[in-house]
């Protein structure tokens with residue numbers, strides 16, 4: 577697995593505001609959107625393109641365009657939904673699939689309550705969106721789903737990751753270079769409730785409220 581940690585003062589600044597418990601939902605949503613757009617630039621570095629000939633007002637030239645099959649962007653509900661706009665702003669022609677997954681706060685197991693992915697993902701580059709990588713259970717399950725359907729490259733875009741979750745992900749995918757994790761920051765650890773420390777709390781609740 578390849579790991580990319582954003583190293584940029586604007587990312588660090590926005591993340592600090594996001595972590596602040598005084599930051600209310602409207603600002604929190606805006607910051608998640610902005611952060612994803614910054615991460616998306618790095619996450620799409622390996623997106624597949626093909627040669628494409630065009631005419632400029634001056635001459636004919638060969639540039640590139642996104643290759644088929646189109647990338648698939650998959651937000652993991654709920655919290656991942658807050659990252660969708662920011663990602664598709666950079667990849668407007670991508671298709672979008674959905675995975676609804678909730679961590680059982682007792683057992684910490686990921687429970688899937690919605691799965692709306694194309695049946696055949698053969699050769700597709702899949703971008704999984706979830707702000708939080710804590711124990712890694714959710715992301716490993718999501719990666720299993722898309723590989724089982726034939727996806728080729730999988731890039732997970734997260735805002736915060738715990739070292740424990742990164743290790744779980746690495747154990748699950750081994751040395752597959754077609755799996756990439758792009759994060760804004762790697763935090764210190766998980767606490768006794770498997771929340772990321774220092775973290776930002778429950779991302780879904782901060783985006784959409786406590787349900």
Ligand SMILES: O=P(O)(O)OC[C@H]1O[C@H](OP(=O)(O)OP(=O)(O)O)[C@H](O)[C@@H]1O
Pocket residue numbers: 652653654655656677678679680684686706707708709710711712713714715741770778779780781
């Ligand atoms: O790495 P893990 O230990 O599996 O935990 C991370 C998951 O927990 C959060 O979702 P949550 O279960 O709170 O659902 P929500 O997005 O609906 O709030 C988060 O958005 C991840 O999906």
Ligand SMILES: O=c1cc[nH]c(=O)[nH]1
Pocket residue numbers: 655708710770771772773775776777778779780
């Ligand atoms: O810190 C955490 C861990 C799991 N899910 C969250 O939303 N936050």
Ligand SMILES: [Mg+2]
Pocket residue numbers: 655778779780781
């Ligand atoms: Mg939640």
